[in-house]
Amino acid sequence: MALRFIFGLITVCSMGRAAQNSSAQDAPAQAFPATAHLNAYIKAFNSGSADEMRQFFKDHYAAAALRETPVEARIARYTTNFSRLKSLQIQKIAAERPYGTFALAKTGNGDDFLLRAAVEKQPPHKLLFIFFEPVDDPKNIAIPDPKxxxxxxxxxxxxxxxxxxxxxxxxxxxxxxKNFKVLFHEAYGEADREKKIPNGKTTKFNLGSINKSFTRAAIHKLEKEGRLGFDDPIQKFLPDYPNRQAAEKVTVRHLLEMTSGIGDFFGTRYEATPKDKIRSIRDYLPLFADLPLEFEPGRGNRYSNGGYIVLGAIIEKVTGTDYYTYVRENIFQPCGMSDTDSYERDKGISNLAMGHTRRGQPGGERVLNHQTLPGRGSSAGGGYSTSEDLLKYVQALSTGKIFLPDIANGLGIAGGAPGISSAVEWDRRSGYLVIVLTNFDPPAAGAAARRIVSWLPE
Structure with a gap:
C-alpha cells in the first residue's frame, strides 16, 4: 500500500483529533457542523476569489487555528493550490461524525482526494483544519477510526x-x-542504506524546521530576561545588516511571526555556494540579507527561513556566544536532551541517519541527500535529535521549564526537505504525544503522524 500523502491546503499545527467518535450527549446541537463548514469551503474555493477565501477563513476557522497559521499565509497557499487543482467537487460524504467529516472529492484536473474536516468540540464548533489525502481507488476508501x-x-x-x-x-x-509514559516506540528501515545500518530507537534524525521551535524558545527566554524586546528592530542588534529598510523596520516580533518580508536563503546563491562552507549563522546571511523585502513588514505573512537566520544572529549578538552553544546550554541541557545538536556533517557523528531522497520523482530510486545539505544546520533548521529527546523537550514545555507561548492546547511542529521529514503532535487535553522522525522525503512523517492521530482513543 502506498504511503498516503497529506496535501496541506489548509493545516493547523495541533492535534487533529476532532473527527473521532463521540457520545450522543456530547454531540453539538447541529449534528454535523464539519459538513457545513466543508460545504462552505468548497463554495469559497471554487470562487477563485482570494477575498472570498479570506472571508471564509475569518468566519469559519477557530481562533487558535488562525494564530497558528494566519489568514494571509492560508491565502498564499490557496492561490497556489487553486491554480493547480482548478476546482473541487464533493462526490460523496464518506463518513460524518459529531466533530468531523470525511468526503470524497474530485479536482478540476481529475484527481481524487479524501477531504477531512475537523471542528472544535466546544460551541460554536469552528474549524480546526481541513486536509486532503490523495485516493488511489475511490471505490475503496479506508476511513481511520479511533481505537x-x-x-x-x-x-x-x-x-x-x-x-x-x-x-x-x-x-x-x-x-x-500518553502523559509522557511511552506506549509505543519502534524503529523501521535503514539509517544508511549503503552500509546496511538499521535505524534504531536512539538514531539521530535531521529535524528540518523543528529547530525553529528551539530558536523561538531561546528568543522568549532572552525577552523574559529583559535582554531584548519583541518590538526591537534588527538594527539595534545588527547595525551593519545589509538591507537598511529591513534593519530599520523589521522587528523581533516580525521575525518570530514570519511577517517580516524577509525571504528564504534557499535559491540560486545557496545552490552556487559550496555546501561545506556553510557552517555558521554568519555563513547564511550573505545568501539573502541584502535582497529586497518581499512585502512591507507587518503587512503580509510568508514562510521565512531567512527570518529565523536573523533571529539566530540576534541571539549571538545578545549573548556573546554562538547560536549552537547558547541553545545547547540553555535549551537542550536543561531538558536533558543529550543527543540533540546541530552537528557538522563531516565530523563523523555516530548513530546519525542519512537522508534518502527520490529527488521529486515518485517511485524513483532513493539516493543520499548529502549534496543538498549545508555543512551545518542553523537557527532555521537542520539540526539533529532523537525521539526520546523530543519527548523530553515537550515535557519541559508542559511544565514550564522551557517557555513557548500559545501551547495551552498543545503543540504541533514539523520539518521537511529532501530526505528529511519530521513531525511532533502533542494534545495537552488528552495527554497524547506522537513523534515521527524519518529519513525519507516529505510527507513521510506528516502522513504517518496524521494516521496515528486519527486512531488515538478518546
Missing amino acids: ADDRELAAAVGAFLDAQAKADEFSGVVLIA
Missing part, C-alpha cells in the same frame, strides 16, 4: 508501519506517549 484503547492503538500502528516499511514507504522511528 478502543492504547493496546489496540499500538497493534494498529505496528501493523501499519510494518506494511509501510515493507513497501519501502517508511524509514524512521515512531514514539507514542
Whole structure:
C-alpha cells in the first residue's frame, strides 16, 4: 500500500483529533457542523476569489487555528493550490461524525482526494483544519477510526508501519506517549542504506524546521530576561545588516511571526555556494540579507527561513556566544536532551541517519541527500535529535521549564526537505504525544503522524 500523502491546503499545527467518535450527549446541537463548514469551503474555493477565501477563513476557522497559521499565509497557499487543482467537487460524504467529516472529492484536473474536516468540540464548533489525502481507488476508501484503547492503538500502528516499511514507504522511528509514559516506540528501515545500518530507537534524525521551535524558545527566554524586546528592530542588534529598510523596520516580533518580508536563503546563491562552507549563522546571511523585502513588514505573512537566520544572529549578538552553544546550554541541557545538536556533517557523528531522497520523482530510486545539505544546520533548521529527546523537550514545555507561548492546547511542529521529514503532535487535553522522525522525503512523517492521530482513543 502506498504511503498516503497529506496535501496541506489548509493545516493547523495541533492535534487533529476532532473527527473521532463521540457520545450522543456530547454531540453539538447541529449534528454535523464539519459538513457545513466543508460545504462552505468548497463554495469559497471554487470562487477563485482570494477575498472570498479570506472571508471564509475569518468566519469559519477557530481562533487558535488562525494564530497558528494566519489568514494571509492560508491565502498564499490557496492561490497556489487553486491554480493547480482548478476546482473541487464533493462526490460523496464518506463518513460524518459529531466533530468531523470525511468526503470524497474530485479536482478540476481529475484527481481524487479524501477531504477531512475537523471542528472544535466546544460551541460554536469552528474549524480546526481541513486536509486532503490523495485516493488511489475511490471505490475503496479506508476511513481511520479511533481505537478502543492504547493496546489496540499500538497493534494498529505496528501493523501499519510494518506494511509501510515493507513497501519501502517508511524509514524512521515512531514514539507514542500518553502523559509522557511511552506506549509505543519502534524503529523501521535503514539509517544508511549503503552500509546496511538499521535505524534504531536512539538514531539521530535531521529535524528540518523543528529547530525553529528551539530558536523561538531561546528568543522568549532572552525577552523574559529583559535582554531584548519583541518590538526591537534588527538594527539595534545588527547595525551593519545589509538591507537598511529591513534593519530599520523589521522587528523581533516580525521575525518570530514570519511577517517580516524577509525571504528564504534557499535559491540560486545557496545552490552556487559550496555546501561545506556553510557552517555558521554568519555563513547564511550573505545568501539573502541584502535582497529586497518581499512585502512591507507587518503587512503580509510568508514562510521565512531567512527570518529565523536573523533571529539566530540576534541571539549571538545578545549573548556573546554562538547560536549552537547558547541553545545547547540553555535549551537542550536543561531538558536533558543529550543527543540533540546541530552537528557538522563531516565530523563523523555516530548513530546519525542519512537522508534518502527520490529527488521529486515518485517511485524513483532513493539516493543520499548529502549534496543538498549545508555543512551545518542553523537557527532555521537542520539540526539533529532523537525521539526520546523530543519527548523530553515537550515535557519541559508542559511544565514550564522551557517557555513557548500559545501551547495551552498543545503543540504541533514539523520539518521537511529532501530526505528529511519530521513531525511532533502533542494534545495537552488528552495527554497524547506522537513523534515521527524519518529519513525519507516529505510527507513521510506528516502522513504517518496524521494516521496515528486519527486512531488515538478518546
